[in-house]
Amino acid sequence: MRTVEWDYAHNQVCMIDQRLLPGELCVVAYADYHQIADAIREMVVRGAPAIGATAAFGLALAAYRSNAPDATALRLELKQAAETLHEARPTAANLDWALQRVLKAAMEVQGNPYDLRSAVLDEAQRIADEDVEVNMRMARHGAALINDGDTVIHHCNTGALATVDWGTALGVIRMAFEQGKRVHVLVDETRPRLQGARLTAWELQQYGIPYEVISDSAAGYFLRSGQVNKVLFGGDRMAGNGDVANKIGTYMLALAADDNDVPAYCVVPTSTIDLSLANGSQISIEERDPDEVLNLQVGGQPVAPSGASARTPAFDVTPHHLLSGIVTEKGVIYPPYEFNLRKVLEDK
Numbered sequence: 169m170r171t172v173e174w175d176y177a178h179n180q181v182c183m184i185d186q187r188l189l190p191g192e193l194c195v196v197a198y199a200d201y202h203q204i205a206d207a208i209r210e211m212v213v214r215g216a217p218a219i220g221a222t223a224a225f226g227l228a229l230a231a232y233r234s235n236a237p238d239a240t241a242l243r244l245e246l247k248q249a250a251e252t253l254h255e256a257r258p259t260a261a262n263l264d265w266a267l268q269r270v271l272k273a274a275m276e277v278q279g280n281p282y283d284l285r286s287a288v289l290d291e292a293q294r295i296a297d298e299d300v301e302v303n304m305r306m307a308r309h310g311a312a313l314i315n316d317g318d319t320v321i322h323h324c325n326t327g328a329l330a331t332v333d334w335g336t337a338l339g340v341i342r343m344a345f346e347q348g349k350r351v352h353v354l355v356d357e358t359r360p361r362l363q364g365a366r367l368t369a370w371e372l373q374q375y376g377i378p379y380e381v382i383s384d385s386a387a388g389y390f391l392r393s394g395q396v397n398k399v400l401f402g403g404d405r406m407a408g409n410g411d412v413a414n415k416i417g418t419y420m421l422a423l424a425a426d427d428n429d430v431p432a433y434c435v436v437p438t439s440t441i442d443l444s445l446a447n448g449s450q451i452s453i454e455e456r457d458p459d460e461v462l463n464l465q466v467g468g469q470p471v472a473p474s475g476a477s478a479r480t481p482a483f484d485v486t487p488h489h490l491l492s493g494i495v496t497e498k499g500v501i502y503p504p505y506e507f508n509l510r511k512v513l514e515d516k
Contacts, residue, residue, distance in 0.1 A: 169195075170300075170333050172213055172222045174293060179232050181225045183213050186329055190370035201230040201249045208256035208263075211361065215330025216404045216440055217299050220262030223253045224292035227270045231285040242281045246274055246288070259413055259454045259483050261405035265439045266295050296332045302437045303334035305497040310340030310400075310435055311347055313493070313500065318344075318397040319352045321387055321425075324415035325367035326402035326435065337400040337435040338368060340495065345377050353379040354390055358415060360461045360480065384417050388424040399425040399432040406434070406441045410488030410505030411448025416481055422490040431492035438496050438513055448485035456480045 172183040180199045187210070188194050196212065198204050204226035207213055213222050230249035236242035250267045257263060273291035277284045314320070320341060324330075327338035335342065345351050353372055358364035365381050372379040382390065390396050399421060403412040412418075412434050425432040445451060458478035464471045472478070494501040498515070501508050 170296070171215075171218050171329055172225065172332060173296065174225055174228065174289065179229075181222065181229060183207065183222065184329065185212050186214060186367060187212060189329075190366055199229065200233060201226040201253065204229060205252050205256040208253070214363070215325065216260040216262040216402070217303070217331040217336070217437060218329070219257060219260050220266035220439065221292070221296040221299055221332050223256075223263050224266040224270050224295045226253050227267065228285075228289040228292045231274075231288040234281070234285075236281055239277065239279065239281055239284050242284055243274055246271060257454060258452050259404050261440045261442045262437075266292075269295065299332040299437070300334055302439075302497040303331050303336060303339050306336060306435055306437065306495055307334060307339040307343035309497070309499050310337075310433065310495040311343040311349075313431075313433060313495070314340065314344035314349055314351060314398065316349045318349070319354060319395060320398045320400055321354045321356065321382075321390065321396050321421065322368060323356045323364065323399075323401040323418055323421055324358045325363040325371070326400075327368060327371040329367050329371060330402065335371075336402045336437070337433075337495075338371060340400060340433075340435055341377065342375055345375065351377060353377060354387070354396065355379050355381045356384050356387060356417065356421070357381060358417060359384055360464060363415065384420075387421050391424050391428040391430050396425075396428075396430055399430055401432075401434060403434050403436040403440050404483060405445075405451050406436055406494070406509075407445040407448050407451060408441075408443040408506060408509060409447050410491060410494060410503075410509060411451070411485055412436070412488070412491070413448065413451045413453065413483045413485050416484050419484040419486045419490075422486045426490045432490060433493050433495055433500075434486070434491050435495040438498060441496075441509055441513060443510060443513060448487065451483075451485055453484070454482040456482050
């Protein structure tokens with residue numbers, strides 16, 4: 169089962185509703201690109217690669233539902249739809265990358281609206297299919313970094329649910345396990361939406377990989393006590409110098425790993441690398457609804473007092489000097505990142 173896919177029988181987009189996991193595995197369908205934007209914003213689907221593929225299919229929906237009389241009018245509608253989809257979650261580089269790729273395919277079509285619709289859907293499907301292939305290549309490169317018997321701390325969810333299939337950082341762990349290596353995973357809860365406890369733990373359970381859930385604040389304890397061999401996480405946007413925006417809490421985890429000489433690897437497809445940004449300070453950080461924090465409950469009672477306020481950045485930026493390496497589908501990249509990232513991306 170893919171996290172997101174096009175239903176060719178009904179010309180709609182189907183995806184796993186990740187808000188309901190692990191309690192219920194439910195597939196929902198959408199027939200309008202505005203619904204796709206809402207699904208991205210409300211985290212029905214999440215994870216940078218999965219968001220990118222979903223946005224691409226969203227443009228396909230815009231094309232198939234359009235009544236534009238000619239290709240020129242349809243291209244204009246697609247640009248408007250792309251703006252709506254882009255605003256859903258602006259931090260993830262894959263979202264804009266996928267939208268621009270589909271728009272480029274649309275611009276290259278010399279034909280009628282029917283031809284353009286087919287080209288848009290074909291390009292969206294290529295993006296989804298390529299994501300699976302890219303993840304498999306990343307997993308093989310990254311698995312070489314995992315030793316038999318390693319204990320790994322993993323932050324957020326970067327498995328099949330965060331991509332079209334297989335996964336990035338969790339895909340590395342899965343590949344190492346399927347190669348016969350004994351791997352144990354300490355799963356950060358990943359507050360406030362608990363993608364680790366809800367999604368990563370569920371995926372590891374499906375694969376039969378040994379794991380234990382830990383609170384985010386316990387990671388430092390396990391690192392300092394020598395119980396961890398590697399730290400792995402993904403990324404939503406990486407600047408040209410290797411600074412990476414990832415789920416909130418990644419920076420603190422990388423700091424603790426660095427202080428205890430534990431290697432920390434970021435696993436990202438090259439589509440997540442944004443060479444137009446010199447460093448992480450230029451990455452736009454999404455702030456979400458304070459209720460994601462204020463509505464948390466313990467024992468059926470709200471954690472925060474009535475009238476409390478909250479700040480809820482969805483991501484933080486981990487400086488490149490805290491990364492031991494960057495795993496991509498083209499191999500593991502080591503410092504100096506500013507030179508080597510550009511070299512890898514320019515190498516066709």
